[in-house]
Amino acid sequence: MQPSAIETHRVRGVLLDLGGVVYVGNAPINGAIAAIDRLREAGIALRFITNTTRRPRREVILDLGRMGLHVSGHELITPALMARAVLERHGQSPFLVVHPALEEDFAGLARGGSEAVVVGDAGEHFTYDRLNAAFRKLSAGAGLLALAKNRNFKDRDGELSLDAGPFVVALEYAAKREAVLLGKPSPEFFNLALDSLGCAMDRVVMIGDDAEADVAGARRFGIGGILVRTGKYRPGEENEWQLQPECVADNLEAAVDRILGWRSAASM
């Protein structure tokens, strides 16, 4: 493993991937909720990350509460929140190609001015008419923001189904243009997370179960990365990427032990 790029003894902020790290399905991973409480008690700022593009932030927070995890609105980062930040920065109004449930996350944005097409996982709401209307907006100069570019996901019937990615590339091909990708591991994403935490990047660690998007992505950006052996983790995955994690931990509980251990070692 390479020497750490961050000041491990001074960690002030932690980015926590949700699915596969804090919970799997509808159940929290053993010890995860208590571990998060310990981070809070140690005065570490937290941001929770989800790549979901089907449910609004309000629903995600409600679902987490039902699992016993209490998260404030400002602590939850979603691709829709990032899209909103980009739209506000450029004074653009959105043309949404998303699941209707997600629309509330874009409410109240200024209308008029230039536009940007925003593509999420719209499922059966990916209709020809909607995609064609988006294509015409792109042809007229609108921006293109992709909330995700995943190829597929495990659907309710247990089979793989088409995710947002294929429809993003369809629009890219039609308009001869590349979308701005807003989810992990884009620099846009880590920028927004750091801004929101208000910490220097060498004092922030990302905890995730995806060696590529979570860990290598964070380290490429200059943030620390801890890989957990839960969720989608496959043995040996940490060695597939040049930018390896600060450490690999069995689960979130063990990862928090490491972070708090670094701090107490420094204060001894």
Add this chain to the structure above:
Amino acid sequence: MQPSAIETHRVRGVLLDLGGVVYVGNAPINGAIAAIDRLREAGIALRFITNTTRRPRREVILDLGRMGLHVSGHELITPALMARAVLERHGQSPFLVVHPALEEDFAGLARGGSEAVVVGDAGEHFTYDRLNAAFRKLSAGAGLLALAKNRNFKDRDGELSLDAGPFVVALEYAAKREAVLLGKPSPEFFNLALDSLGCAMDRVVMIGDDAEADVAGARRFGIGGILVRTGKYRPGEENEWQLQPECVADNLEAAVDRILGWRSAASM
């Protein structure tokens, strides 16, 4: 211009692009029908080519008849006909993602055995459910045949609309696989056209208005190419491609003059 790759004085077969060469919109180009009659009278075998993937062959032949051009079934080559030939060769049955009007061109194919997804310009019939079902077929090992890969087309309202291409690349991205493209300028296409004509390639000329797909494509395959200055032709286009046409003619009438001129010059 390079020396011709074909024996111009022995041309036995001509491939004729329809849209932009024989007609524009619903009207034949001036002199085109009479020029085609002259080719027939000279004993030259003809094949007419269209890239349409919305209308069945039967309708295309009816429309041509209304313009005064009488074409036999075996003289018309469409992407659907090519797909059918590929399916028959591999003993595959089709899973169609095409406009309902096109389905008749796939009637009567053997069922059972392996499958291939066939994608044409389905317009509003590109639904999430149909595309997702196609994706699941691909995941289970089905083949992927693209009748076309065009990005867009000029729709009835005069604006550009999404063509088959974006949906082909969506499925390619989802399934991590490349489609077999059946239209011009694929080798599959020129192979089928030559088989159907029953001529050696150095005695065949393709006449088209597209310097890339028609002319450079034909010449890459070893067939002669004549570019006409009608349809989508833009001045100077013939110089953009390394494989330039045998000649550039003002229209189909002038192109036929050249072909018949080569033959009579040889017999003098």
